[in-house]
Amino acid sequence: MIRKTKNFKALITVVMVCCIVWTNGITAKAQSVSETEPNDSMDTAQLIQANYETAAQVVNGSRPNQYVVKGNTSNNDEDWYKVYLNAGVQYITCNDKPFDYEIYNSNNNLVSSGTYTKSRLFPVGYSFKATSEGYYYVKIKGLTSATSSYILLVGGPTYSVGTCSVSLGSVNMSGKNVTVPVDLRFKSAIPEGSIVYEISMSGVKSNSVNGITVKNSTSNNTVVLSNYSWYKSGLASMNMPLKGSWQINFTYNKNTTFTPKLSLLFAYPLTLDYVDNIEF
Secondary structure (H helix, E strand, O other), X not given: OEEOOOOHHHHHHHHHHHOHHHHOOOOOOOEXXXXXXXXXXXXXXXXXXXEOOOHHHHHOXXXXXXXXXXXXXXXXXXXXXXXEEOXXXXXXXXXXXXXXXXXXXXXXXXXXXXXXXXXXXXXXXXXXXXXXXXXXXXXXXXXXXXXXXXXXXXXXXXXXXXXXXXXXXXXXXXOOOEEEEEEOOOOXXXXXXXXXEEEEEEOOOOOOEEXXXXXXXXXXXXXXXXXXXXXXXXXXXXXXXXXXXXXXXXXXXXXXXXXXXXXXXEEEEOOOOOOOEEEO
């Protein structure tokens, strides 16, 4: 496995397409709220909506279920927020200046805490478990006496995108169809929760085969690539996990040999790790 080093051009592309929310405010169709005082205690916590954007929304360039909170704080100023969350794994996604955070349930029990230290351009998501559905309280506090700004989302993760390329080796077409298995279930380089939204195949001439189908056995979905271009987009709603079992079927046309490469474009939840291009 090779994880490519991102060059400047790739970095700028991802910033512009995927993470404009963090550099130029918010995406056009996202929802945003600014901190409103007084919100200096649990009793005066500001009510906010949970973030529940989806991978499909991100790929389509629209995040109507993204809910962004922007505020200012210092080590003498606590900001409290109240948010209704579903039970299960949730995220606090942070960006802008560093700050401490604490998350409490409605019984005033500490659920999670940590320090966000800005170490990259992109946001960082920290997961925590909501043991039951209900209201949770988030406390934000700056690290220094100087007032600084912050951005956060609470609820589901926010997403970025990447590309996974898989070399399939030499394929020999000799009188019959050929199926090549690809098992990505246990590849640690692939972020958990990655969803494929576009598939393409290179290294196969337009007349080498009669067709190419790509099956995600984990979700039991099959994608027929367009003839000649060997490409298919608009797949995010199928929820095909990248970290799954795949089968690539080449339909016989003539006796020939080729060395194909499968490209799987995916959206994934942003956490502590950021990936761009992954190769196997």
